[in-house]
Amino acid sequence: MISLGSQDTPIASQKVSPRQVYAAWAAQSWKLLALPLLLFLTIPLVAIWTRTSVADFWATLRQPQAVQAITLSLVSSFTTMLLALLFGTPLAYLLAQRRTGFTRFADTLIDLPVVLPPSVAGVALLIAFGRRGLFGPALSTVGISIPFTMLAVILAQLFVAAPYYVKAAAIGFTAIDPELKQAAALDGAGHWQTFRFLILPLSSTAMLSGMVMTWARALGEFGATIIFAGNLPGRTQTMPLAIYIGFEIDLEVALTLSIILICLSFFALAVVKGFLHRKLAADFESSSE
Amino acid sequence: MKNRGIISGCMAIVLLIGSACSPLPVVTETATPQLPDIETTELHVFAAASLTDAFSEIGKRFEAAHPGASVVFNFAASQQLAQQISEGAPADVFASANKKQMDVVIEAGEVLSGTQRTFVKNRLVVIFPSDNPAGVAELEDLAKSGLKLVLAAQEAPVGQYSLDFLDKASADPAYGAAFKDDVLKNVVSYEDNVKAVLTKVSLGEADAGIVYTSDITGDMAGKVDRLDIPDGLNVIASYPIATVKESSNPDLAQAFIDLVLLPEGQDILANYGFIPAAE
Numbered sequence: 001m002i003s004l005g006s007q008d009t010p011i012a013s014q015k016v017s018p019r020q021v022y023a024a025w026a027a028q029s030w031k032l033l034a035l036p037l038l039l040f041l042t043i044p045l046v047a048i049w050t051r052t053s054v055a056d057f058w059a060t061l062r063q064p065q066a067v068q069a070i071t072l073s074l075v076s077s078f079t080t081m082l083l084a085l086l087f088g089t090p091l092a093y094l095l096a097q098r099r100t101g102f103t104r105f106a107d108t109l110i111d112l113p114v115v116l117p118p119s120v121a122g123v124a125l126l127i128a129f130g131r132r133g134l135f136g137p138a139l140s141t142v143g144i145s146i147p148f149t150m151l152a153v154i155l156a157q158l159f160v161a162a163p164y165y166v167k168a169a170a171i172g173f174t175a176i177d178p179e180l181k182q183a184a185a186l187d188g189a190g191h192w193q194t195f196r197f198l199i200l201p202l203s204s205t206a207m208l209s210g211m212v213m214t215w216a217r218a219l220g221e222f223g224a225t226i227i228f229a230g231n232l233p234g235r236t237q238t239m240p241l242a243i244y245i246g247f248e249i250d251l252e253v254a255l256t257l258s259i260i261l262i263c264l265s266f267f268a269l270a271v272v273k274g275f276l277h278r279k280l281a282a283d284f285e286s287s288s289e
Numbered sequence: 290m291k292n293r294g295i296i297s298g299c300m301a302i303v304l305l306i307g308s309a310c311s312p313l314p315v316v317t318e319t320a321t322p323q324l325p326d327i328e329t330t331e332l333h334v335f336a337a338a339s340l341t342d343a344f345s346e347i348g349k350r351f352e353a354a355h356p357g358a359s360v361v362f363n364f365a366a367s368q369q370l371a372q373q374i375s376e377g378a379p380a381d382v383f384a385s386a387n388k389k390q391m392d393v394v395i396e397a398g399e400v401l402s403g404t405q406r407t408f409v410k411n412r413l414v415v416i417f418p419s420d421n422p423a424g425v426a427e428l429e430d431l432a433k434s435g436l437k438l439v440l441a442a443q444e445a446p447v448g449q450y451s452l453d454f455l456d457k458a459s460a461d462p463a464y465g466a467a468f469k470d471d472v473l474k475n476v477v478s479y480e481d482n483v484k485a486v487l488t489k490v491s492l493g494e495a496d497a498g499i500v501y502t503s504d505i506t507g508d509m510a511g512k513v514d515r516l517d518i519p520d521g522l523n524v525i526a527s528y529p530i531a532t533v534k535e536s537s538n539p540d541l542a543q544a545f546i547d548l549v550l551l552p553e554g555q556d557i558l559a560n561y562g563f564i565p566a567a568e
Contacts, residue, residue, distance in 0.1 A: 132493040147494045148437065148477035230478025230489070231442065245442055245481060247372070 096173030122227025172206025
């Protein structure tokens with residue numbers, strides 16, 4: 001919270017001249033400059049709550065379109081998170097190895113989906129995996145057509161959100177003292193054993209926070225999904241899509257789903273920032289003792 | 290979590306820059322009508338996505354005829370534009386793809402009832418990729434099981450018209466009562482607007498789609514083939530246009546509408562596959 005009063009002024013027993021008080025206040029006044037952006041970022045998130053009532057919220061939650069969108073969003077985002085864990089861990093481990101030109105290049109490539117507009121991701125996915133895309137003909141010979149399916153939803157989410165996990169896990173892997181790994185090797189631990197009993201436990205916090213961030217980002221995915229997966233209630237219409245399409249006819253659905261997304265995202269961030277950071281700090285202290 | 294720190298830092302910077310860039314002051318009322326070429330006056334035209342190509346050309350003609358005027362288009366699905374105008378977006382002209390969305394804006398008090406004019410008509414057509422992967426040859430094929438059909442969402446005028454067409458076809462014994470349901474079972478996506486339907490079909494991702502005849506122009510004509518819907522089943526869409534009440538430049542807005550209604554504007558619209566309002 002912002003406090004304009006100053007805790008660092010001398011205690012009351014000493015004589016404080018008004019000039020000193022003024023100086024103390026003036027020294028703190030820069031904090032006012034933090035207010036505009038703080039308000040700008042919080043007001044819309046609060047405002048959205050003022051347009052709906054609890055009764056409307058529950059009524060909307062029972063509408064099939066809302067239920068379908070919530071179910072689809074949860075299933076697809078959790079699948080994305082698990083896929084990121086499964087395929088992202090080896091990649092993160094590779095990136096955490098000795099820096100070479102290749103790993104640096106791969107590292108930059110992985111950052112790209114994070115900064116690219118998701119619409120670019122959608123078009124790129126369509127060109128790669130669409131029916132007429134690079135791999136489209138090959139996929140269709142085995143009877144797979146990805147666009148307009150839930151698989152397309154998951155791939156869109158994975159493309160946009162997996163980098164969060166990979167980066168976080170790689171940082172966790174890098175932070176492990178190389179001497180520990182050498183000691184393990186000296187004790188006769190194999191590659192897998194080192195990974196399983198040393199690296200995995202030590203970087204579990206980083207991996208977990210990366211997973212939560214990937215899940216939250218996947219949950220909010222919109223641009224790539226609507227381009228690559230289309231919009232069909234029950235199959236590819238996730239919550240962000242239902243908000244976008246529903247905004248025009250049924251503001252109530254859009255509001256309810258928005259509130260759910262705000263809550264889930266806040267929860268995800270709170271988990272990462274609160275619990276995991278405290279655990280990280282504790283780990284750090286215990287390891288430096 | 291050094292990485293996340295960097296990311297959130299970047300986001301904060303982006304947001305800061307975004308919030309610092311307040312819209313540049315647009316000269317509107319201060320511009321004296323006698324000296325229009327000294328100050329640039331922006332005319333904000335909110336037009337249905339299907340009008341993109343035709344209105345862009347009319348906009349260029351308008352700017353040539355009105356030195357100092359600069360036409361700024363906002364092309365989107367009519368229902369989005371209606372929402373934006375109802376919420377107070379700065380629009381001077383609204384051109385909707387159906388009466389319903391114009392009514393939304395009239396109800397919101399942003400357009401005076403009775404001032405809207407029908408400026409063009411449009412009709413539906415079935416399109417499919419040129420290599421026709423699903424072998425679409427007649428309208429009945431839309432009900433063929435396994436066909437991937439893309440429609441516009443019901444919220445968009447063209448989406449509602451598509452459903453109207455299916456209703457009419459189902460009422461016709463030649464197609465059978467189950468026609469609409471069978472066709473809707475084939476829908477793989479309800480796209481946000483008509484241009485998205487066109488794109489998905491032209492890319493070959495979908496086997497068929499329903500758009501306006503006016504959408505198949507330019508290079509699109511080479512990428513998709515069309516299957517006409519007979520008049521009896523077709524829906525003729527009337528496009529209304531009006532000045533927005535709060536327009537900061539009503540005279541210029543009216544001049545733009547006049548150009549659209551004049552033979553010059555009607556010819557441009559006809560070139561893009563629209564049916565002139567008089568027909």
